[in-house]
Amino acid sequence: MRSAHHPLTPLVFIAPAVIVLGVFVVTGFMQTIGYSLTRYTAFREPVYIGLDNYVRLFSSDRFWLCLLNSAIYLLVTPALIVLSLTAAITVEANLRGMKWLRLALFLPVITPTLVGSVAWRILLKDDGVINTILGVVGIDAVRWLTDYPFTLVSAMFVTLWKGFGFYMMIFLAALLAVPGELKEAASIDGASRFQVFRNVTLPAIRPAIVLVAIVSSISALKVFEEIFVTVRGGPITQQTVVPLIYRVAFEEGEYGLASAIGFVLFLVILVFSLVNLFLARRAGS
């Protein structure tokens, strides 16, 4: 290729990005592992203690409860897929006003999570609109913001609301890439609209469904703000893993223990990333 540039030029261009990511992400990751093997608090220098933090973690109820809550939180993924795919199909229709609808459905995506959470808190209050509507249908009021596990469901509403417009765009891109001739050929052969969707469109957008499933699961495992704001001040045992990291590190000052939780979270997320890579590679070959 071109050798017109000075041999050091590429390094100069790359240096800032490599330094920032190197110091904060790569080194940070190794430090997370290192800290997790130490007793390290806000008031004392780290002391090596082997796997004690992990032993402590695995025998602590609140860690397992937060992990369980994170697992429950993954239920947001199927809901997101259904809602965002429905939205994409609606927006893809060749009808008036759909450009505007697409824009409207993207508004929650750009809304700061904090603001979205505050808005949903108002709707979900004990005497809020959602309970009023439930009352009309004859369902008893639910204490969405205080009663576990409804607290988790409340945060999931926010995640769902904020996320579906984003995944809609991925599905829309996938739907637009389905060859029109395939659909036409199927309908000329007498397939109904539903059959065309079921047998032509759905198989064609499978890679997008897998992608959305993995990406939204990973971001569900990383959830913080929705929980932090929606279930304000509730007990930590009713929250998820990242709020636990925040609590342990920055309210209790236990950096070592918090790092151990962080590393466990990394391993869980890694499994999802590897599944993603595996599926992407299989789809590619």
Add this chain to the structure above:
Amino acid sequence: MNRVPISIRLLTYATGIALAVLAILPAFWLIRIALQPAGQDIDSIGGFLVGGFTLDHFKSAWNDGHLGRPLLNSVVVTLVRAAFNVVLAALAAYPLARMSFRGRDTIFVLLLATMMIPDQVVVVPMFRTVVSMGLFDSLIAVVLPFSVTAMGVFLCRQAFSAIPSELEEAARIDGANSLYIWWHVMLPLAAPTLATLFLFSVIGAWSELLWPLIVLQSQENTTLPVAVNTLLGQFSTNLRAAYAGAVLALIPIVVVFIVCQKYLKTELFAGAVKG
């Protein structure tokens, strides 16, 4: 697709309206309540429709909640971070896309691998590093660790790779150096991608709560989401003022988005599926 049956058309519009209500109503309700005079019923649908209007809560959010400074901080942090996101990513992406040198592919793979490490996993060492640099409670601390993202480098590299090499070679023959080519050939031709990256960086930086919450302490350095979060606790007796603060955090980003919506392209998301 020209002759969509009426039943399908009705179903599509009904679904569309339901989705639009779901998307817009929560924020709209928040805005409505922030504009309602104190004492009016916050929860009734009747109050939502016919209750009065007042800017009192915005005034008290601004004056008693001291939101002016956090708003300014947020604007600065957001613009600086988004600018760095674009410039640093575009700088790194240029040699990765267009030059051959030892270790290029290794560096690129390592950069991509950092995407496997979530911020939440490295938040403790990130905090310690920022403290040891003497940056705790400074706006620099909010920006620095997020001044470049691997995703940004990836997007810019894709855009640069698509540029025909003749343009670059012509400039080289004319004696242009790499920085000149980067600025005068690469950046203009990749402008749509860079604009999209900038827009998404602005959206991300504007709403960031966790990291500023961790590294900022003093009132004068706080960003808007952190300040509004504080108001929610502090104004528990006058929640409408806190809601007004939340609306203040919402409006600028909605305006930015509506102005820049042409950069929200489906093709960008098509790339995500191809991996």
